[in-house]
Each structure stands twice: as C-alpha cells, then as structure tokens.
Amino acid sequence: MTPLIAARIADWDDAYANIIHIPGGAAFPDQWLAEAASFRATRPPEALGMGELYRPQGTPRGLAVIIHGGYWMKFGPQWFSHLAAGPLARGWAVLLPxxxxxxxxxxxxxxxxxxxxxxxxxxxxxxxxxxxxHSAGGHLAARLACEDTPLSPATVARLRRCVPVSGLFDLRPLQRTTYREPLGLDDETAAQESPLFHHPLPGIDLHLWVGADERPVFLQQTRLLFETWAGIPHETRLTVEPGRHHMDVIAGLAEADHPLCEALAGAS
Incomplete structure (x- = not known):
C-alpha cells in the first residue's frame, strides 16, 4: 500500500494568502464595493445596529444572514450589499451584520x-x-451554529441551516502566521474560537461550500469540518464548486437561481 504523504508548508502566510494567487485578485475588493454601491442605490437598506437590513416586498419568508469576510480585519457590509439580491428575490429579508x-x-x-x-x-x-x-464570515457563521452559541433559545429554535462558504474552522494553523498577534490567537483562544472543537446545534442543516480552485488549506479546512461534524446536524452536505476561487465563490449569492443561493435561501 502506498503511504499518503503531505507536503511540508514552509510559508504559512503564503499558504493562507488568496489575492496574490488569483489572476486579477487585487481588483476584487473595488469590484465588490462598486457592485454593492450600485445595488444600494436601487435598494437602500435599513440601518439595524451596525449592519444593513433589506426587506423583500410582502411578508418575508424568513431572515437570511450573510456575514462578510476579510480575515476578521477588513471590509464591512458596504462591500457586499449586492449579495442580498439572491435571497431577496426569493422572498427573504437579508441582514448583513x-x-x-x-x-x-x-x-x-x-x-x-x-x-x-x-x-x-x-x-x-x-x-x-x-x-x-464567507471566509472569516464562514468561520463566524459556523461558530454561531455551535451549541454554546450566543443566540437566544428562541432564535435557535428558528434556526434552520448554516452555510459557511470557504470558511476557517481550525484556527490553530493561523498561529503560525502574522495574523496571530492582531487576532489574539494564543492557544486558549485558538481552541475556544475554532468551530472544529465544538458540537454543532443538532437540529439544523449544515451545507459547507468551497471553490474547487481555492488554496489547498481552505479545501482542507472545509473537508475537516465536514468530516468532523457529519452526522451531528440534521443533515450535513459539502459542495466543492468547480471553477471558483476564494474571491468569486460568493458570487452565486447575488443570483436567485444559483445553487449557492438555493443552499442558503431555498425551501425553509
């Protein structure tokens, strides 16, 4: 039997870098910002605390939450407002916290x-x-879907599914990167804030989503959580979307008929 061999990672910052490994990657944040501003011009959001809330016409089917990424250190809802378009078209209210x-x-x-x-x-x-x-937002979504969630019991009772996209679920490797200090990733924090080391809420559906052209560590992180949590939530799925990388894997949320939008805002 041929043994499995994992390549040694010599540069952990590079392993978790995305933009520099994607052709035209540096242009994506400005592209997001422009698309988001154009969307807000036609569908101004309500301010809700620090976030943006969008309501559909008529009675909402429910509340869809989309948490932005940026390695917990960058961006905000105003970069991603346009991602509300898909769930809105399906009749959901959308919160971008x-x-x-x-x-x-x-x-x-x-x-x-x-x-x-x-x-x-x-x-x-x-x-x-x-x-x-998405990304850091995928981590936060998964962490909110754990049994020690800060959500109230009444809201947990309404929680139907969690769809982390290209998330980070084991934070221990990030202790080897320059993110360690700004994120305060000592051993205790890395373990406490890693969804991998918590039990998920058993009554929800979990659908993990990642691009096939992502950096290997993001594929690994997603598969690791899938294998660890499989069988505990009501239903656990994993989709590796062909032809998508870390910066465009979220684009499907803006399209009502895209499978990613279906995964998040499909039948309740």
Whole structure:
C-alpha cells in the first residue's frame, strides 16, 4: 500500500494568502464595493445596529444572514450589499451584520455583536433564520451554529441551516502566521474560537461550500469540518464548486437561481 504523504508548508502566510494567487485578485475588493454601491442605490437598506437590513416586498419568508469576510480585519457590509439580491428575490429579508474588526475587536466580541444584530432583526421578522458567511464570515457563521452559541433559545429554535462558504474552522494553523498577534490567537483562544472543537446545534442543516480552485488549506479546512461534524446536524452536505476561487465563490449569492443561493435561501 502506498503511504499518503503531505507536503511540508514552509510559508504559512503564503499558504493562507488568496489575492496574490488569483489572476486579477487585487481588483476584487473595488469590484465588490462598486457592485454593492450600485445595488444600494436601487435598494437602500435599513440601518439595524451596525449592519444593513433589506426587506423583500410582502411578508418575508424568513431572515437570511450573510456575514462578510476579510480575515476578521477588513471590509464591512458596504462591500457586499449586492449579495442580498439572491435571497431577496426569493422572498427573504437579508441582514448583513457589521462587527468590530481586529485588532480592536476580538473573535468572541464579534460573535456577540453579530448575535445581537440577528436578535434585533429576528424580533421584527417572522419565520425561519438561516446563517451564511464567507471566509472569516464562514468561520463566524459556523461558530454561531455551535451549541454554546450566543443566540437566544428562541432564535435557535428558528434556526434552520448554516452555510459557511470557504470558511476557517481550525484556527490553530493561523498561529503560525502574522495574523496571530492582531487576532489574539494564543492557544486558549485558538481552541475556544475554532468551530472544529465544538458540537454543532443538532437540529439544523449544515451545507459547507468551497471553490474547487481555492488554496489547498481552505479545501482542507472545509473537508475537516465536514468530516468532523457529519452526522451531528440534521443533515450535513459539502459542495466543492468547480471553477471558483476564494474571491468569486460568493458570487452565486447575488443570483436567485444559483445553487449557492438555493443552499442558503431555498425551501425553509
């Protein structure tokens, strides 16, 4: 039998870098910002705490939450407003929460801030709640779907599914990167804030999503959580989307008929 061999990672910062390994990668943040501004010009959001809330015409089917990425240190809802378009077209209200970025904010604080915005939105929007997020936002979405979630029991009872997109679920490798200091990743924090080391809420569906052209560590992180959590949530799925990399894997959320939008905002 041929043994499996894993290549040694010599540069952990490079292993977790995305933009420099994607042709035209540096242009994506400006592209997101322009698309988001164009969307807001036609569908101005309601301010909800620190975040943006979009309501569909008529009674919402429920509340869809999309948590932005940026390695917990960059961006905000105003870069990703256009991603609300897909769930909105399906009849969902959409919350894009904002959280205090590192190094001022800490990971537990970010979770608490997002949870507070979800609670405020859910208080005025009936129906199920679904969680999604990209990259660092995928981590935060998964962490909110753990048994020690800061969400209230009433909101947990309404939570139907969690869809982390290209998330980071074991934070211990990031202790080998320059992210360690701004994120405060000592051993205790890395373990406490890694979804991998927590039990997921058993009553929800989990659908992990990642691009086939992602950096190997992101594929590894997603498969690791899938294999660890499989069988605990009500249903656990993994989609590796062909032809997608870390910066365009979220584009499907803006399209009502895209499978990623279906995964998040499909039948409740």
């Amino acid at each position: 904002r959280y205090t970025l590192a190094p001022e904010g800490r990971l537990a604080q970010m979770r608490a801030e997002i949870a507070a915005q979800i609670e405020a939105a859910a208080a005025g929007i009936p129906g199920p709640v679904v969680l999604g997020g």
